[in-house]
Each structure stands twice: as structure tokens, then as C-alpha cells.
Amino acid sequence: xxxxxxxxxxxxxxxxxxxxxxxxxxxxxxxxxxxxxxxxxxxxxxxxxxxxxxxxxxxxxxxxxxxxxxxxxxxxxxxxxxxxxxxxxxxxxxxxxxxxxxxxxxxxxxxxxxxxxxxxxxxxxxxxxxxxxxxxxxxxxxxxxxxxxxxxxxxxxxxxxxxxxxxxxxxxxxxxxxxxxxxxxxxxxxxxxxxxxxxxxxxxxxxxxxxxxxxxxxxxxxxxxxxxxxxxxxxxxxxxxxxxxxxxxxxxxxxxxxxxxxxxxxxxxxxxxxxxxxxxxxxxxxxxxxxxxxxxxxxxxxxxxxxxxxxxxxxxxxxxxxxxxxxxxxxxxxxxxxxxxxxxxxxxxxxxxxxxxxxxxxxxxx
Ligand code: SF4
Ligand code: SF4
Numbered sequence: 082x083x084x085x086x087x088x089x090x091x092x093x094x095x096x097x098x099x100x101x102x103x104x105x106x107x108x109x110x111x112x113x114x115x116x117x118x119x120x121x122x123x124x125x126x127x128x129x130x131x132x133x134x135x136x137x138x139x140x141x142x143x144x145x146x147x148x149x150x151x152x153x154x155x156x157x158x159x160x161x162x163x164x165x166x167x168x169x170x171x172x173x174x175x176x177x178x179x180x181x182x183x184x185x186x187x188x189x190x191x192x193x194x195x196x197x198x199x200x201x202x203x204x205x206x207x208x209x210x211x212x213x214x215x216x217x218x219x220x221x222x223x224x225x226x227x228x229x230x231x232x233x234x235x236x237x238x239x240x241x242x243x244x245x246x247x248x249x250x251x252x253x254x255x256x257x258x259x260x261x262x263x264x265x266x267x268x269x270x271x272x273x274x275x276x277x278x279x280x281x282x283x284x285x286x287x288x289x290x291x292x293x294x295x296x297x298x299x300x301x302x303x304x305x306x307x308x309x310x311x312x313x314x315x316x317x318x319x320x321x322x323x324x325x326x327x328x329x330x331x332x333x334x335x336x337x338x339x340x341x342x343x344x345x346x347x348x349x350x351x352x353x354x355x356x357x358x359x360x361x362x363x364x365x366x367x368x369x370x371x372x373x374x375x376x377x378x379x380x381x382x383x384x385x386x387x388x389x390x391x392x393x394x395x396x397x398x399x400x401x402x403x404x405x406x407x408x409x410x411x412x413x414x415x416x417x418x419x420x421x422x423x424x425x426x427x428x429x430x431x432x433x434x435x436x437x438x439x440x441x442x443x444x445x446x447x
Pocket of ligand 2: 245279283336339340341342
């Protein structure tokens with residue numbers, strides 16, 4: 082008997098039913114099973130890379146075939162179990178905060194503890210429960226990992242469709258969720274791909290994008306996207322985007338917040354995703370005053386930490402430049418005029434010039 086035939090021995094349909102129940106017990110809102118046929122995404126990705134839309138994210142161009150060939154990334158992979166975990170904490174403001182330019186807007190996924198560890202741990206527990214049921218099998222868990230086309234896998238496993246904002250949209254849950262994947266050699270029954278695209282004639286995300294980064298349906302020019310500019314970009318934020326960034330100091334959610342499907346978002350029960358240090362409503366001035374030690378201490382275990390203190394100050398300086406004129410804002414910026422980082426100093430000068438431009442006439446000329 083071949084290995085494959087031996088593998089058929091467990092009742093895979095019954096096993097999959099258990100898997101779905103266990104997934105919910107572990108806090109996932111939805112699971113699906115995809116095959117490993119991702120070839121159709123190869124051309125789309127190649128065109129995007131050729132156009133240079135990935136900016137400085139060189140890792141997007143790496144890994145070759147491993148992206149659309151899960152069996153090359155993890156040899157023996159036959160299925161990918163995809164898992165969705167909603168992240169919006171209860172009772173946090175979203176769009177209202179964007180209208181309060183003295184406050185900092187941090188992408189709502191980044192308010193609490195870093196999700197990577199939590200989701201990987203839960204996926205590994207799921208694999209261990211499967212192992213206890215059927216014996217050893219091959220698996221590997223991924224969360225937001227460069228060589229994994231997670232949205233494509235989620236679409237293939239029936240979790241949702243690609244919205245025009247390029248996010249994976251669930252008809253039941255919008256798009257404010259994390260995705261994780263368990264690559265496995267178990268030939269579980271697959272779910273049908275989510276074929277129907279429900280965007281229809283809606284264009285809300287495209288009109289709402291502050292920097293015009295959605296250059297075509299499902300195509301984001303990362304070099305214009307505020308998430309990229311505030312998180313991935315290491316150097317100076319191009320002048321042409323600084324005003325449009327407003328008070329968004331870490332990421333941007335606009336194209337998701339305006340999406341009609343976002344109304345189906347359900348609050349996450351995970352305590353790990355709850356905002357830390359009142360980051361859901363903090364004032365720009367308050368965050369700008371954090372020393373490097375305070376930054377490191379307060380962002381420990383948070384996704385924000387990876388941008389480092391300099392880029393944190395760079396981003397907040399842009400926010401302060403866009404804030405209404407006030408002596409407090411000017412004082413806060415003045416206090417960082419001699420910051421050791423040239424990057425920070427340049428953004429502070431820009432912000433001070435913006436503040437002066439907005440100052441009451443008497444003071445501006447006085
Ligand atoms: S995240 Fe913001 S900047 Fe990026 S595409 Fe969406 S709306 Fe535009
Ligand atoms: S805002 Fe409209 S077009 Fe954009 S992703 Fe949502 S439904 Fe689709």
C-alpha cells in the first residue's frame with residue numbers, strides 16, 4: 082500500500098469537521114482548507130513587482146516560486162488550512178479619531194500585543210490536537226510571512242474575495258481580521274474557492290484613499306500607501322504625501338473603514354488585542370514626548386516596536402505638522418529641533434513650517 086493510501090485511513094471528512102470545531106475553540110472565527118494551486122496569482126504579482134510598486138520591500142521579490150508553490154516552500158504540502166481571527170477591540174473609535182487632528186491615529190490592528198505569536202501558537206495547538214487524533218503528520222504554521230500568499234490562500238479556501246482595496250473581504254466579517262496558515266501534508270477535503278466578488282459598482286475605497294494609492298481595482302501602489310510610508314519606508318516621507326497623511330502615525334485603515342462590509346465587523350474577545358497605553362486615543366504631543374527608553378518599554382511585545390523610535394518621531398512630526406496651530410504643538414516640535422537624528426530634524430522643520438503657515442496672522446508676522 083502506498084503512503085497516500087495509508088493516509089486515506091483516517092476519515093478525513095470527519096477529521097475536517099473536528100478541525101473546524103477545534104478552530105473555534107481556539108478563538109478563530111473561521112477556517113478553510115485550500116489546495117496548493119496558486120499559479121493564477123503569479124502573473125499579477127510579477128506585474129506589480131515589475132512596476133516597482135513594492136517600493137523598498139525587497140523581500141516581496143524574493144523567494145521565487147515558493148510563493149505560489151506551497152509545496153516548494155514546505156516540501157510535501159498538499160493542503161493549507163487557513164484561519165481568520167478578528168482583531169478590532171470592543172469600543173475603540175475608528176473614523177471619529179481621524180477627525181481629531183490633535184490625536185494620533187494608529188492602525189487598529191496594532192493597538193495591542195503583536196498578533197504573530199498568539200496566532201502561530203494557536204495554529205500549532207490545532208496541529209497538536211490533530212496529531213493526538215491521527216498520529217504524526219507534516220505541518221508548519223505561518224502568520225504574515227513573506228513567502229506566503231495568505232489572501233490568495235484564504236480566497237482559495239472560501240474565506241472571502243479580493244476587494245478593490247486588495248484586502249480579503251468576508252461577506253460576514255468585513256476585512257478587519259488577521260489570517261494564519263497551517264501548511265500540511267494531510268489531503269483534507271478542500272473548500273470551494275470564494276468565486277463571487279461582491280464589490281459590484283462600489284468604489285468607496287478608491288475615492289477615500291488619502292494618497293491615491295489604489296491605482297486600479299485590487300492594485301495598491303505601496304509607494305503611495307500610508308501603511309507603507311509610515312511603517313516600511315525607512316527614509317524621509319516624500320513631501321507630496323505629508324499633508325495627506327493627516328494624523329495617521331502608524332498605518333492607515335481608511336480603505337477598510339469606508340467599506341460597506343466593515344459594518345459586519347464583530348469585536349474581538351482577545352484580551353491581547355485590547356489597546357495598550359491608551360494608544361487608541363492618545364494625543365500626538367503626548368506620544369512625541371516619549372524618550373527612546375519609554376518607546377521601547379511601552380511598545381514591548383507590540384508590532385509598533387519594529388519601526389524604532391526615529392521613525393516613530395518622524396511619523397508623529399508629520400502628524401503635528403498637520404495638527405491645528407497651537408503654541409503647545411509648536412513647543413513640542415521646538416523641543417525636538419536638535420534631535421540627534423537628521424531624519425527627525427528634517428520632519429520637525431517641515432512640521433514647524435506647516436504650523437507657522439497656519440499661525441494666526443498677527444503671530445506669523447509678529
Ligand atoms: S491603507 Fe490608506 S493609503 Fe493605503 S491604500 Fe488604503 S486608504 Fe490608501
Ligand atoms: S469599499 Fe467597495 S469597492 Fe472597496 S473593497 Fe469595499 S465593497 Fe469593494
